[in-house]
Amino acid sequence: MHKQPVDLAPTCPVARSVDLIGDRWSLLIVRDAFDGVRRFGDFQSGLGVARSVLTNRLKHLVEAGIFEVRPASDGTAYQEYVLTAKGESLFPVVVAFRQWAEQYLFAPREAHSQLVDTATDQPLALMQPVAADGRVIGPGQTRVKKIEV
Template sequence: MKRTSFEGDECPIARALDVIGDWWSLLIIRDAMLGRRRFGEFQKSLGLAKNILTARLRMLVDEGILSTAPVSDGSAYQEYILTEKGRGLFPVIVALRQWSEAFDGHPEEIATLLVDREKGLPVRKLELHAQDGRLLEIGDTTLKPRPLTTRKRRTTG
């Protein structure tokens, strides 16, 4: 079944899902954040078929989330490195983790804790704050149109 593309959609969530909405892509990004860089490391960690892993890595490179570089040992292999755009997904990965920790039916089966490397203490739950510092909940936000001067006018036809 062919996946619907949300490229060009007016919704930024749909546009983001067009790039990272596949679970393998998010797990590859997670692994890259954990320091995995080589194809074999991703393949071993995920148990993913090589053709699927190849396609996902290619897409993540094409989207600018990963870049490739020759490995430092001088071999013909390459490694995959998170770009700034890829590192920008860190809060998304943490939010997904924290959501799972809060609502998973078997949290005792989660093998790791996310901790501050320097202090060794668990990371606080992510929060959304207004510009004045107030903690925002779902009912405290709304959407409003972006001024036409800062967005392209959509042509129909």
């Protein structure tokens, strides 16, 4: 179970999310898991992260229910880190980060990796918040209903 964040806004979902997965390594570990990485050594070599940092982040993500540890699927003595349903539900978060970066952090026509639909080989449509009735909605059309404490 994830502990209550030490934050001045414990009722804020954004603060709780950032507390759990908001550091660079945790989010990149989740990203790599979506790309099929499952073993400690593969995470480490792919990310270039220190062994101690990776150990800490994976432990934290397992404790939070984002990953579960399973015996290796190939029958070897290794363990695999597999996304749980809770972890897989982070997919839109990773896609939103990717799409934002593609739009603002690359020069026009600068080469970068691309996420495509396996059925069509086409890039995904831009993710956008939608209202319950399906309208695309922007920040000026929303408000946060705060809890009185």
